[in-house]
Amino acid sequence: MALKGHQLNRRVIDDLKNRSTIGMYFYVIITLAVLATDGFYKNHVVFSAFFLTAMLFIAVFRISHYYLFDKIKNIPPVVNNGIFFASVYATSITWGAGFAYFMIQPGEISSKIIMLASTVGLNSGGVSAFSPSLHTSALYTVLMLAPGAAVMYYYGIHLTLVFMIFLFILYMVMIAQRANREYWDALENEYLLKQKTAEIEKISRIDVLTGLYNRRYFDEIFNIQWKVAARNKDRLTVIIADIDNFKPINDTYGHLAGDAYLEKIAEIFTGIFQRETDFVARYGGEEFVILLSNTEKNAALSLAEKVRQEIEKLQLHFYSNRIQSTISLGISACVPEMENKKENLFEKADKALYQAKNSGRNRVVFYEDAKGC
Numbered sequence: 001m002a003l004k005g006h007q008l009n010r011r012v013i014d015d016l017k018n019r020s021t022i023g024m025y026f027y028v029i030i031t032l033a034v035l036a037t038d039g040f041y042k043n044h045v046v047f048s049a050f051f052l053t054a055m056l057f058i059a060v061f062r063i064s065h066y067y068l069f070d071k072i073k074n075i076p077p078v079v080n081n082g083i084f085f086a087s088v089y090a091t092s093i094t095w096g097a098g099f100a101y102f103m104i105q106p107g108e109i110s111s112k113i114i115m116l117a118s119t120v121g122l123n124s125g126g127v128s129a130f131s132p133s134l135h136t137s138a139l140y141t142v143l144m145l146a147p148g149a150a151v152m153y154y155y156g157i158h159l160t161l162v163f164m165i166f167l168f169i170l171y172m173v174m175i176a177q178r179a180n181r182e183y184w185d186a187l188e189n190e191y192l193l194k195q196k197t198a199e200i201e202k203i204s205r206i207d208v209l210t211g212l213y214n215r216r217y218f219d220e221i222f223n224i225q226w227k228v229a230a231r232n233k234d235r236l237t238v239i240i241a242d243i244d245n246f247k248p249i250n251d252t253y254g255h256l257a258g259d260a261y262l263e264k265i266a267e268i269f270t271g272i273f274q275r276e277t278d279f280v281a282r283y284g285g286e287e288f289v290i291l292l293s294n295t296e297k298n299a300a301l302s303l304a305e306k307v308r309q310e311i312e313k314l315q316l317h318f319y320s321n322r323i324q325s326t327i328s329l330g331i332s333a334c335v336p337e338m339e340n341k342k343e344n345l346f347e348k349a350d351k352a353l354y355q356a357k358n359s360g361r362n363r364v365v366f367y368e369d370a371k372g373c
Helices: 010-021 023-043 045-071 077-103 109-129 134-155 159-205 215-232 246-253 255-272 297-313 342-358
Strands: 236-243 279-284 287-293 316-318 321-323 327-334 364-366
Touching (some): 010 045, 010 077, 010 109, 077 109, 255 279, 255 297, 255 321
Antiparallel strands (some): 279 287
């Protein structure tokens, strides 16, 4: 997830829904409470019926949207998100209209006080819930409070309260700005922490010099792939490669030259073993290991031979020196069984490598074993 200028990505939209939908239960309860205050609903039957029906419909819709709409696959995300924001604004507009109606009624002091307190409380909760989107949070506040203030100002009543509502709107917008900034700062910190964690995890798996996987990670993958191959009855191949006469390179030209040569060797490996299932690791020093899935003997031999030929042709010019060597490779393969030990497959590849070394180096040897793993 990349953070780009506070854009509302899937994570933020989910946060908005999670933070705000729970409030709809309170909207229904508070609606019933304000209409029941001093029997307000008895004196305003039509309004009370309309207001309660509207709030119930919106609450049911938003709760249903939260639990059901994301499960409907043929609704595009843009449409789904648009429906969510429309329902949010419908909530604030409907409540704002109800607030305005309450505040212009003659008398009904207790009902007005309860409605005013409820509106302030719901608005404060909404500003907090919608803080991931400053635009939504601010507009929610205005749509809920401005209609009542405008109507009271029009009728010339409760003008001090109109002024206080105006100040409250400004205050809520300021709170929304601060909460929005804190939310995105926290989200960015979370994102950066995940990035750093991923980088550290990657570093722990990678050989710093060659950029190939390291021995520890190879052992983990080998264990996993062994079990997968045994379960699926797939062929698993191990290739162990060792650079011939590498020590003299370090002794003659220095370790920097040896490191540069190892980097070139790694490039050859990654250039040849390109399948997503191919796994190449530096196993230690000048030794490399390759793990192949679903690869027949001839294909494995062909790949190993290509590696041998490319490295035989490789010439590294290090300052005024020309460095050139060869590589020996040992291969073993089988279809694992659960009762087999994976170490056996590795040991057979190591024996094939030993045979290649003793046979004059610069060659590929396949370990033949009719017994399998």
